[in-house]
Amino acid sequence: MSGEPEPLVLKFGGASFVSPGAHRVIARHVASRLAGRAAEQLSDRAADRVLTGNAGPRGGRSSARVVVVVSAVAGETDRLSVQMRAVSPDPDRELLAAALMTGEIVNVALMTAALRDAGLAAHALTAADTGFVGMGEPHHADLVEIDAAALEKAAEPGRVVVVPGGQAIGLDGRPVMLGRNSSDLSAIAAAAALGAPGCEIFSNSPGICTADPQLVPDARTLARIDYDTMMAMSRHGAKVLHHSAVAWAARHGVEIRCRSLLPDGRWHSVVGAADGSAGAGRGGVVVVHRTGAVWTGAAVRVRALREDPARLGPDVVVVDEAAPDGAAAGAAVEAAGRDAGVTHLVLADVLRDLTADGLRRADLRLVTTMFPDGRLDLRLVPPSEVTAVARAQHRLVTGN
Missing domain, CATH: 3.40.1160.10 (Acetylglutamate kinase-like)
Incomplete structure (x- = not known):
């Protein structure tokens, strides 16, 4: 005591x-x-x-x-x-x-x-x-x-x-x-x-949700989410928490307890170690990178840029246009490294200019669906289609 x-x-x-x-x-x-x-x-x-x-x-x-x-x-x-x-x-x-x-x-x-x-x-x-x-x-x-x-x-x-x-x-x-x-x-x-x-x-924010409530009214607040899932959401555009902060929390075993602004102060979500409890697993989430800058260019040029991370900044998602149904795992850089084909880069830093590197700016938005088995479905769509795609993917992955 x-x-x-x-x-x-x-x-x-x-x-x-x-x-x-x-x-x-x-x-x-x-x-x-x-x-x-x-x-x-x-x-x-x-x-x-x-x-x-x-x-x-x-x-x-x-x-x-x-x-x-x-x-x-x-x-x-x-x-x-x-x-x-x-x-x-x-x-x-x-x-x-x-x-x-x-x-x-x-x-x-x-x-x-x-x-x-x-x-x-x-x-x-x-x-x-x-x-x-x-x-x-x-x-x-x-x-x-x-x-x-x-x-x-x-x-x-x-x-x-x-x-x-x-x-x-x-x-x-x-x-x-x-x-x-x-x-x-x-x-x-x-x-x-x-x-x-x-x-x-x-x-x-209403905590960590299965989708942006402004785009998907049926989005649910997750009572608990593990560090790895939260970091993946952040890298693909979720703005609630930055993945570098979550990485520090995971390294030091610090729970992140999300609460509403005062005077309500209500508990919403907890980000912590995976513990097997309900709602703590992976997947069942749709993330829209609403502010990321999308650049497109030949895969060989993108490969050269990826060899110099300082040119791109720390927060980059790679999307290979040749992937089936517009899907690609963000970590599979090799798959996007062919001399043929077109590859897209989604940068959180919207001020970086890659025109001199042979890329051009594309008016697209990234919609990422995270499935319970860990698969990622990355889709680049025009801004006018973001809401419809996000809602459809949310129904697919959550059943709502």
């Missing part, structure tokens, strides 16, 4: 802060969670006193380690990017990163102020305080290491620390961005550093 309580790691994305007074609502939620934990601790201490005769510590404040990870307010990063490019159309990457990271820095200060007003001992952290180490371009680095001691020192028991999402320290000691939409990765890294079994991700 005794011992330090489980760390609490909560992440709030940009959409969480759009409503008036959102920071105060979130602060009250955190305070309420900690008050509940304090009551549990007092109950445990009372039981300890009965069993051991030890009076033990008293008081109504939880001794849990608490980390609140925040993104920039929705739209702020885009605004900063436009402002920077209005001054310099092609700014140096370290300057671009420095400008974009101010969105999270400002929101950390706002969230910390709201938490203090709610009566909590809150402390604002910088990227250097987290112990997260990044490597790569300053505006799009990869998380390569976690110095757990740094966050353990900052997140003292009974204190709430507020962390800027998607930020780390580069090998030269300067702050770097971990790419867009990487606050989930920061929350998972924080949970791993503190030894927490899970982290809670608050968003306006």
